[in-house]
Amino acid sequence: MTQRPLELILARNLMSALSTPAFLVDEGGLLVFYNEAAGMLLGKRFEELGTVGPQEWGSLFGPFDENGEPIPYDELPLVTAVRGGRPAHAELTVRSTDGTHHEVEVSAFPIQTPHGSQGAIAVFWPTANGNGAEPA
Amino acid sequence: MKVKLWGTRGSIPAPGPETIRYGGNTSCVGVTLSDGSMLALDAGTGIRCLGLALPDEPARLHILLTHLHLDHIQGLVFFAPAFRPQTEIVIWGPASPEASLRDRIARYISAPLSPVEVRELPCDVSFRHCPESEWEIGSARIRAASVTHRGPTLGYRIDDGDSSLAYIPDHEPALGADLAQMDEDWISGFALARDASLLIHDGQYTDAEYPCHVGWGHSATSHALSFARRTGAERTLLFHHDPLHSDDQLDELGAAAQQQWVELGGDPGTLELAVERSEVELPARAAKAAAAV
Ligand SMILES: [Zn+2]
Numbered sequence: 001m002t003q004r005p006l007e008l009i010l011a012r013n014l015m016s017a018l019s020t021p022a023f024l025v026d027e028g029g030l031l032v033f034y035n036e037a038a039g040m041l042l043g044k045r046f047e048e049l050g051t052v053g054p055q056e057w058g059s060l061f062g063p064f065d066e067n068g069e070p071i072p073y074d075e076l077p078l079v080t081a082v083r084g085g086r087p088a089h090a091e092l093t094v095r096s097t098d099g100t101h102h103e104v105e106v107s108a109f110p111i112q113t114p115h116g117s118q119g120a121i122a123v124f125w126p127t128a129n130g131n132g133a134e135p136a
Numbered sequence: 137m138k139v140k141l142w143g144t145r146g147s148i149p150a151p152g153p154e155t156i157r158y159g160g161n162t163s164c165v166g167v168t169l170s171d172g173s174m175l176a177l178d179a180g181t182g183i184r185c186l187g188l189a190l191p192d193e194p195a196r197l198h199i200l201l202t203h204l205h206l207d208h209i210q211g212l213v214f215f216a217p218a219f220r221p222q223t224e225i226v227i228w229g230p231a232s233p234e235a236s237l238r239d240r241i242a243r244y245i246s247a248p249l250s251p252v253e254v255r256e257l258p259c260d261v262s263f264r265h266c267p268e269s270e271w272e273i274g275s276a277r278i279r280a281a282s283v284t285h286r287g288p289t290l291g292y293r294i295d296d297g298d299s300s301l302a303y304i305p306d307h308e309p310a311l312g313a314d315l316a317q318m319d320e321d322w323i324s325g326f327a328l329a330r331d332a333s334l335l336i337h338d339g340q341y342t343d344a345e346y347p348c349h350v351g352w353g354h355s356a357t358s359h360a361l362s363f364a365r366r367t368g369a370e371r372t373l374l375f376h377h378d379p380l381h382s383d384d385q386l387d388e389l390g391a392a393a394q395q396q397w398v399e400l401g402g403d404p405g406t407l408e409l410a411v412e413r414s415e416v417e418l419p420a421r422a423a424k425a426a427a428a429v
């Protein structure tokens with residue numbers, strides 16, 4: 001067992017208490033948690049899905065750009081935040097398990113610690129013209 | 137490894153007739169390693185008596201600070217060995233992006249709060265930030281990891297031969313987390329305490345008091361017990377007693393804790409409240425097995 005860095009543990013604890021959809025990746029860019037609100041958006045709770053790699057994530061949920069093309073995992077705001085060590089923002093579409101598409105704005109920022117970047121957090125906001133669910 | 141509790145109180149010293157049994161001195165635990173090396177875990181007011189008990193001869197001592205709240209450093213300027221030129225003291229503690237460990241401690245050991253400055257201490261004192269990876273002191277391997285509290289705070293694990301001590305005096309692992317459900321790698325401090333021979337852990341509040349102290353950086357009884365059960369520590373001492381808790385109240389807290397411990401499947405003999413000046417000897421595992429036969 002590798003102990004998660006405290007900053008990631010605290011981030012997860014905070015995210016669990018938020019009703020804004022939020023996602024957490026570790027320092028390698030692997031999705032390690034999303035909260036209940038994000039689960040409602042995706043149609044699947046994190047506990048059901050578990051930690052997933054980039055391939056599986058893409059085939060399940062997209063995300064897609066404005067032309068409907070899948071956005072490579074490496075170009076997602078979360079991943080650019082953790083790899084580039086700087087905030088990132090994008091508008092994109094995610095597909096929930098029931099096939100509904102949700103247009104969202106995504107802001108991601110890196111979790112910087114005394115030992116360097118330990119991961120990143122992204123929050124999702126349904127866009128004004130989004131055809132998906134109400135803000136959770 | 138020999139462990140002696142010189143201060144078991146949290147937050148502020150609480151001397152007086154009401155606290156005479158569990159003690160009023162703040163956090164300090166003396167550890168004598170199997171090769172004779174001496175460590176002090178934290179330097180609360182308990183370290184004053186630890187210093188008085190040490191022989192007046194050339195020595196090298198290591199002080200491992202979990203964090204710099206006053207109840208963990210207040211005894212430093214009254215630690216007799218610090219005033220002996222023949223003593224070498226190495227102070228370990230958490231790094232901070234804001235200032236060095238030495239500069240942060242010097243805010244306390246300086247005018248007007250202190251009659252002496254760090255540079256005036258007659259001993260040979262040095263300050264070191266705890267490394268991210270394990271390091272050695274004498275016969276022990278030491279590990280430090282950040283844990284949930286207020287401000288940069290460490291917990292320690294000391295492995296000496298086959299016995300291990302986990303020291304996490306200020307810790308709120310249940311803040312925003314369900315300790316019974318959460319995966320082990322997502323629990324603050326878990327790796328430090330895993331299967332430790334002895335866990336010394338924050339048990340400041342009763343379950344009834346905790347709701348008024350959420351986010352203050354400390355544990356309720358049930359959190360400490362849940363943490364101890366999950367980590368599989370062989371023996372647990374509830375530590376960092378609230379200064380408002382009298383001996384009688386601690387007796388009650390201890391009895392309630394014991395009941396919860398048994399309900400959680402714990403062995404009643406493996407949970408106690410920390411008592412100032414009490415000692416625990418952690419024998420090597422081979423000797424333990426022999427004793428059990
Ligand atoms: Zn404390």
Ligand SMILES: [Zn+2]
Pocket residue numbers: 203205285286306353
């Ligand atoms: Zn503290």
